[in-house]
Amino acid sequence: MRTTRFMLATALLASAASVPTTAAFSQMPSAGAITPSLTLKAAKAQYRPVRFEPAMPAASGTLVLPLTAEGDLATRASVLSDAERSAIQRALASAEFDYANPGSLTLRGIGNWDRIHVVGTGKDLSAAAVQKLGVMAGRALMKDKGPLVVLAGGLPAEAAAELATGMGIGEYRSDLYQAKAREAAPMAATTIVSDSAQAARALYEDRGKPLIDAMAFARDLSNEPANVVYPESFVERTRAAFAGVAGVTIxxxxxxxxxxLGMGSILGSGRGSARPPRMLIVRYTGRSAPAYGPVVLAGKGITFDSGGISLKNGSGMGDMKFDMSGAASVVGAVLALARSRAPVDVVAIAALSENMPDGNAARPADVLQAMNGKTIEIISTDAEGRLVLADAVAYADAKLNPAAIVDVATLTGSIMTALGDDYAGLFSRHDPLADQLIMAGDASGDELWQMPLHPSYAEDTKSTIADIKNSGVSGAGAGAGAHFIGAFVKPETPWAHIDIAGMAWGGANDLKPAGATGYGVRLLERFVRDFQPVEKVAGK
Incomplete structure (x- = not known):
């Protein structure tokens, strides 16, 4: 009886429910044939060059003055004239400036400065907090075309470097196709005045600048429209970004x-699109990297999500160009590590597909088979992210001997209901791995909140025709989605899932322009740097 059932299931998978053949894909129009806007190219953004100097240059442009307490005026601002310090002190007293809580105040008409931008640092001078202050300053001063001078005297070299890094991240612009705005006159340099200028410069160039560039790369990929970034062009952009970087294979x-390889799950997800899917694997192995196997970062890369046959409502569908933010972040994190020559072994897997409806698209009730042999009943074609990740994590587990697998995805709306835009949701069967990710989140500013993986999710995702179903669970949608992905990883492999649906994009605020946030790049860069091996035992 079991043999008969297996033969019947195999026959079903080989017929209407099977993934398309190579010929089926080759009969579709090529991306170049259907996308005349491929020549569309974003205008180049302007960034300030950064310098670190032990002495303040001539007063000109904007002065950035970080203050932890009123007494810092006599020390950090000692290079200013008595008249300037006195004017600043009077203005801060009049405004009842609160040094204890991060904030800022702009003063004009003092000395030869166009303006003086005072930043209250608060008492938290951790790397994440200082970088955040820099991001806010970078955002606030983007319209200032003249030079910026940052008085960082008395701050450790690490803090001066983090401040400069944050300012660079804050200068990112999402107006990719507003050529007039982006290609205006170049901005003058930022000079960080520090009594540890040489050490701060080395830290910034070794780690800060690569992180700025990687954040911009990930944000650009996510912000681009789907007629420009799709699976094949995502691959091309990644190759260009890593060109000439040592220790990288793509x-x-x-x-x-x-x-x-039998990746019927990702292939099934892309059947309705004329743009075929890709599984992108980027590996960076640094000098003196540990020998216990790579840390694998797998990212959901749905370059546009219409919902497929389970078509989404038209309202807000344009935001689904951001549904590849997980893939952008994992590749961005590896780019930051590789450009900074970190002594790590890390792999980014971007599971790239476009979810569109046409006569060849996967249907509700279809059955797909993933690389590890597990069969999947499609309840909703709009639950496609977990399909592409199923093959990504199965590939990592079977082919890469991973020390750990962490997948990142804009997976569920339910995680937004639970956590809003304050935390990404973290799920894991291995608490030692989850603990490392939480610490990396706290240290980087990309914070995580661990959610449960209840045993009931296994029962909830059972299918009557296949091994597992991809949707149809009422209630704990984020947990069920996490369980689904984890079902394609061996129980003993350290694995975690991060749901970034509430964190990947949004409106403009003091920390970012409208559009992609680049969430996860800093988190994963820090996590991989600090990673400690986790015992390979079946998780709870």
Whole structure:
């Protein structure tokens, strides 16, 4: 009886429910044939060059003055004239400036400065807090085309470097196709005045600047419209970003390669699009990297999510260009590590697909088979992110001997209901791995909140026809989605899932322009740097 059932299931998978063949994909129009806007190219953004100097240059442009307490005026601002310090002190007293809580106040008409931007640092001078202050200052001063001078005297070299890093992150612009705005006159330099200028410069150039560039790379990928960034062009942009970087290998699995590996889940998710899916694998192995196997970061890369046959409501559908933010973040994190020559072994897997409805698209009630042999009943074609990640994590587990697998995805609306935009949701069967991720989140500013993986999720995701179903769970949608992905990882492999649906994009605020946040790049960069091996035992 079991043999008969297996033969019947195999026959079903080989017929209407099977993934398309190479020929089926090759009969579709090529991306170049259907996308005349491929020549569309974002205008180049302007960034300030950064200098570190032991002495303040001539007064000109904007002065940035971080103050932890009123007494800092006599020390950090000692390079200013008595008249300037006196004017600043009177203005701060009049405004009842609160040094204890991070905030800022702009003063004009003092000395030869166009303006003086006072930043209250509060008492928290951790790397994440100082970088955040820098981001806010960078955002606030973007319209100032003249030079910026930052008085960082008395701050440790690490803090001066983090301040400069934050300012660079804050200068990011999401107006990719507003050429007139982005290609205005270049901005003058930022000079960080520090009594540890040489050490701060080294820290910034070694780690800060690569992080700024990686954040911009991830944000650009996410902000681009889907007619510009789709699976194949995502791969091309990644190759360009890593060109010339030592220790990097890049492989992009096309449809025939994925068919050969049995990746029916990602192939099924992309059946309705004329743009075929790709599985992008970027590995960086630094000098003196540990020998216990790579840390694998797998990212959901749905370059546009219409919902497929389970079509989304038209309202807000344009935001689904951001549904590849997980893939952008994992590749961005590896880019930051590789450009900073970190002594780590790390792999980013971007599971890239476009979820569209057409006559070849996967349907509700179809059955797909993932690389590890597990079969999946499609309840909703709009639960496609977990389909592409199923093959990504199964590939990592089978082929890479990973020390750990962490997947990152804009997976569920339910995580937004639970955590809003304050935390990403963290799920894991291995608490030692979860603890490391939480610490990395606290240290980087990309914070996480651990959510439960209840045993009931396994019962909730059972299918009557296949091994597991991809949707149809009432209540704990985020937990059920996490359980689904974890079902394609061996129980003993340290694994965690991060749901960034509430964190990946949003409106403009003091920390970012409208659009992509780049959430996860800093978190994962820090996590991989600090990673300690986790025992490979079946998680709870």
């Amino acid at each position: 492989e992009a699995l096309d449809v025939p390669a994925m068919e050969k």
